[in-house]
Amino acid sequence: MIKKITTLIVLGIFIFMSSQTNAQRYGTAAGLRLGSNDFSRTVGITAQQRILKNITIEGIAQSDFSRNTTLHLLLERHRPIISKRFNYYYGLGYSLGWEESNIKNPATMEIITTYGNNTNGIDLIGGIEMTILNTTVSLDYKPNFNMSGREEFYRGQVGISVRTVIVKSKAQDKKRRQRAREKRKKNRTPLFEGLRERFKKN
Template structure:
């Protein structure tokens, strides 16, 4: 058998045979390692499921030198094999302090600046696997600059490892409890306004 097929087949067999893989997440927090032509970054990633197939993700990352950014992304998930192994697409806004490179065609010099306050749009495409209490993801996150730096486009590949803080079932249970409490409070009869002035 081709050695390149061994790991994917092993992974597939685990996904199909192990009931523990069926666990999904409501809230997950972890680390994200980013790599681009410009730098390598380390950051925090927090994902919060807001509907059955949509999550919000916040990413705070830095190269601990000249680039620190924060991204807020909305992501739509679709299952590949099952709900625990899926791909996602999304986008959002990005803020940061970044370095910039300006080329001068006359002198053929590159002017390097840093500490630039930047604003832009992030897109993201990735795949993720939920294994017990862990979520492993690989993504590509291009950034389109709107203001703050010279380069219009930068791309980054990221690998994330998150731990599940709130399971999907627990999140749904809490939502049902809140809805039930809200309905119960709406059913309670309201006292007439005139009763406020009556002596007890």
């Protein structure tokens, strides 16, 4: 099972890297996320960082302040729907946490609930987002596939996130170009020094 999951992650990363579409209006954004499923309602913090032209890393920390607290790290690919301000995204990642687990006993027709279970699993995510007035609002669905620590193999969660744009994509691209120019300038050999080195070798 672990081999299959590893293959899925590698395949997903390959697909993400192959795209060249620019979809985000932000480089760095952070804010709040509200999550909901059949087991709990969570409040959390979310931060997204663009690492390639249309690829972001998102970190989520969320809790219901009772029996479920989880941490998530996701790699996401963004594609525009109408413009850079309105796009959809999907991705996958890894999660760990401390969760409740429900075990059904058919003999007694009871459901035994335990909590404080150390869990880890694989996440998928799909959603839409809109950026306006330096604020990004998104709606997503995040399925989780448990690898250990929980009786239920699958749990889905609907989330609404509101993030403030900290660094715009244009500013991030400008800094990247400046660093690249400075690096090229630093590594460039002056013309006369290059000729002098050639004559020395001869």
